[in-house]
Amino acid sequence: MSSKLRQLFSVIRKTPELIGPARPTARVIKQLSSLDDQQCLRFQIPMIFFYKNDPSPAMEGKDPVKVIREALSKALTFYYPLAGRLKEVSNRKLMVDCNGEGVLFTEAEGNITLEQLEVGDAVRPPCPYLHELLYNVPGSDGILGCPLLLIQVTRLACGGFILALRLNHTMCDAFALLQFMKAIEDMAKGANEPSLLPVWERELLSPRIPPKITCAHHEYDDQTDSTLAMNPNDHIIKHKSFYFGPKEITALRNQLPQHLRDGCSTFELLTACIWRCRTIALQIDPDEIVRVTCCVNIRGTKYNMKLPNGYYGNAIATPTACSTAGDLSKYSLGYALDLVKKVKATASEEYVRSLIDFMEIKGRPMPAVKGSFVVSDITRGGFEEIDFGWGKPVYAGPPEAVLFMSFYIKYQNNDSGEYGTLVPICLPLRAMKKFEEELKKMTLQ
Template sequence: MPILMFYKFNSSMKGKDHAKIIKDGLSKTLVFYYPLAGRIIEGPNRKLMVNCNSEGIMFIEADANVELEKLGDSILPPCPYLEELLYNEPGSVGIIGCPLMLVQVTHFRCGGFVVGFKVNHTMMDAYGFKMFLNALSEIIQGASAPSILPVWQRDLLSARSSPCITCTHNEFDEQVESKIAWIAMEDKLIQHSFFFGNKEIKAIKDQLLEPGYGSIGRFELLVAFLWKYRTIALDINPEENVRLSYVVNVRVGPQKMELPLGYYGNAFATPAAVSKAGLLCSNPLTYAIELIKQAKNQVNEEYIKSLADYIVINRRPPWTKSWNFLITNDAILGLDEVDFGWGKPIFGGVDRSPFSFASFFWSFNNNMGEKSIVIAINLPQQAMEKFQHLIHNLTSKNVEKIQLTSKI
């Protein structure tokens, strides 16, 4: 998971060495998060384990011969300077036997800097990573220990002694024909970011929601909208099954499980809503919303146990990629608020999705200071142009063109 956090020059911290302070803070934080200093090994049935050998994480310091402000909006996903700001040190890429975290601090001529993190997702989810960053921030600013002590206890979400699949897990289903079609286009994907502020959200509600539907959150509304119009842009055969895999955090909400406060491992499920492409594209947006709600509501303790059993029985199966859209709301984490002493970053989040079929939601303040959501989408060139056209028509309130374009 490549994560970049950009910080402006802060005159109150003039003369302070960004890299040294962060490096010292990391060394102290890793005392508490000691598994991150180890290496992953693979056991029988592809079971992953951590060898706590204290080999350490990787740390890089660099200088950029440019002012931060010169980069403009290029700091947003997909940042064209990712390879410079998060160097792929030989031996740092992979899962087995590689460093579990790489950190790079890059200084700009203006006194600003960027902290880049490359995190092994098998060790922690976004919630766990934010917990780690909070601990790092607290220790850098003088705390002797994190306010929330990390908890390992991975056995809490392990498979049962007699694994038994009791629920449907559509996120792993994949048809051979669909897989072949996806693979043929996967290396042709490009990524582009889209901004959704109050104006865009209002346009979606006003034009695409049926009157009297009721209240709906911004995230659920955007997820349904993106799923439908991404499918339209891809021009998928109406009889093909398409999926929306929705990341559900099992630490909170109705699906909450009894996990310790400091648990920083992966604690989420990705239930998938399924529809024929033709039905998704021709029906009102509320059709997609209801499918997503049904998928989300099936997540309970039994579903999580069944998921753990499914993964063990099928030896760590991958998510289906073909006509699947994996989406997660990481805007609520507040990576744009992590303060190491220099104030809040002007942007903090995943630079680009490591999964070609996935998108992440991140918070960003636009030029008017309005808190917006930025989303990076992966599509082939022609589909991307069509998707951009759909977005433009929607935000320009050209309803007739949207309705005509959305027919399959």
């Protein structure tokens, strides 16, 4: 976003309000699953959606803020736990008090157009004005006793709008959030109930009796140092996103031996590439252990977890590959890819059950931080399909990366019109320059 546009852009907000379910709902206490209340998920996750002024005939003349506010209230009738508040009980277990207090909703007006933002390349991560588009209501950013969802809808001067939200991650993962957004879409278009009804059933992801750890969980390896693996003098953090289209993916595949070239997914290839480039860029001690954690969706029949359609809790396994920084930097892309493929293949039903039991036995520890990198693939999530009646979003997904985590986002290149994968990266400034150099060498072959 240009400095001139940044100076011009301003947002005027109305007073935030609490939106509860449209109809009375059950006043109950519900227990979260053993995957939900992991320590590493006790944070707020933001998402952002940009929409043009392209209303369907049914939405002609209607106010998107009013439509979304009403649809949100109706959706909360079915997803009423999201309108409650979390509390912690013995052994740090999380429960949600379904008290109907509501989620936070802010109506706002912006003074520029979506076209201006597109020209400024500001509709893709990193979002340079997230604080304007997602107001951090005082007292709302905790985990316990706070609203579980915060939404701001900002009208633009062109008639388009931006929806930004922040969700308590212990309640839902990305796939569950998409399901809830789809319910809001259904209600906005006049449905009486969501096309996919929500299912709680968090007890399906409870520990075994007795619990037993049967698999390696390197994402939770013990450490004597919990600091990030980077130079402590690197205080300037740089955010940037990188596009991987067919040309870049082909260049990466061409570096692989034949047995790996034909048998790897785009996710595995990108993960190996970014993990290797990031490790080199951070100049980590060659003997230091570095890790990459792959967030794996355990819904469906592959993992035999018997989660029903409509389940909207966290259903993510976290298999983790390990290497010394020296080996990862020294050896070819195929070395990193082989590690990623092997560890991803370990994500079985037994692995997930072992992870749940690990949380029970170990008391939900924090995962390893030093030398760790986490990737989450939401290219098949469907956020880019959410249509409240004004067409599909120009961009839908996370507004930025975090220091040790990146997302893979489905993205249409404005220049070519082709679809590829957008990856936000966050690194110290010096490391970002080195990362770009390494990535350029790997994708221009």
